[in-house]
Amino acid sequence: MNEEHVEPEATMRLSVQHLAKAYVTHRPWPLAKRNKVLEDASLEVMPREIVALVGANGSGKSTLMMIVAGVLSRDAGTIHIDGRIGYCPQYPVLYEKLTVAETFRLFGVAYRMTGEETEQRASSLMAELAFANYRDHRVEHLSGGTRQKLSLAxxxxxxxELLLLDEPYSGFDYETYLRFWDMSKEIAGRGHSILAISHFVQEQERFDRIYQIRDGRCERER
Ligand SMILES: Nc1ncnc2c1ncn2[C@@H]1O[C@H](COP(=O)(O)OP(=O)(O)OP(=O)(O)O)[C@@H](O)[C@H]1O
Ligand SMILES: [Mg+2]
Incomplete structure (x- = not known):
């Protein structure tokens, strides 16, 4: 008998199937318009993978990621996620009057972490991304790049287990950019997964897989 060894199928970290989304401009008929952004978009991310989502400006990358993160509704399709999500939006959403340390405490509470856990983790992330000196600065006084570091942290x-990053490093200096990639590899090495929106063609080899959004669909590039 020809016995074939079949590997057990690994659990998927993220499965997006047949996603559809149109933005409706709320203007009186006949001026109201439906702008179909996603029509039949599907993608998958496995544990340990760092996957890129690329596409032209306005192709729907952020829309897809916001739907996966749960901050935007969808018109059709299914989404399955295995584990907790972390979401870094394209434009940091922060409280201007809080200090960096206060911001970490606020998010720690939202994530149901203890004060001690938050403190330890925040200190190590601030050291890793080199912005510990801004710990007691108010968010409103941070530079664009430091805001992005805070948003990523x-x-x-x-x-x-699933990290969703919408152009996370567009404002990073080169050293921070390299630290970001070290951090990403370490995260994926522990079995977690990253879906990142990217515009940089020269970094393709850093990703395990690449999806390109075109005409509302995700085409697998490799
Ligand atoms: N809140 C909104 N209301 C109406 N249209 C929107 C809204 N948000 C996005 N759009 C439109 O949906 C399309 C996709 O936008 P999206 O932000 O998802 O693109 P993107 O691929 O992330 O682009 P970029 O590379 O510029 O960040 C664009 O045509 C945009 O104008
Ligand atoms: Mg975008």
Whole structure:
């Protein structure tokens, strides 16, 4: 008998199937319009994978990621996620009047972490991304790059199994960019997964897989 060894199928970290989304402009008929952004978008991310989502400006990358993160509703399709999510939006959403340390405490409470856990993790993330000197500065006084570092650190604070990153490093200096990739490899090495929106063609080899959004669908590039 020809026995074939079949590997057990690994649990999927994220499965997005047949996602559809249209934005409706709320203007009186006949001016109201439906702008179909996603029509039949499907993608999958496995444990340990760092997957890129690429596509032209306005192709629907952020829309897809916001739907997966649960901050935007969908018109059709299914989403299955195995584990906790961390989401770093394209434009950091922060409380201007809080200090960096207060911001970490606020998110720690939301993630149901203890004060001690939050403190330890925040200190190590601030050291890793080199912004510990801003610990007691108010968010409103931070530079664009430091805001992005804080936004990324908040997304990983609770060590999520699925990390959703919308152009996370567009404002990073080169050293921070390299630290970001070290951090990402370490996260994936522990069995977690990352879906990142990216525009940089030159970093394709850093990703395990690449999906391109075109005409509302995700085409697998490799
Ligand atoms: N809240 C909204 N209301 C109406 N249309 C929207 C809204 N948000 C996005 N759109 C439209 O949906 C389309 C996709 O936008 P989205 O932000 O998802 O693109 P993207 O691929 O992330 O682009 P970029 O590379 O510029 O970040 C665009 O045509 C945009 O104008
Ligand atoms: Mg976007």
């Amino acid at each position: 908040l997304a990983v604070l609770h060590d999520p």
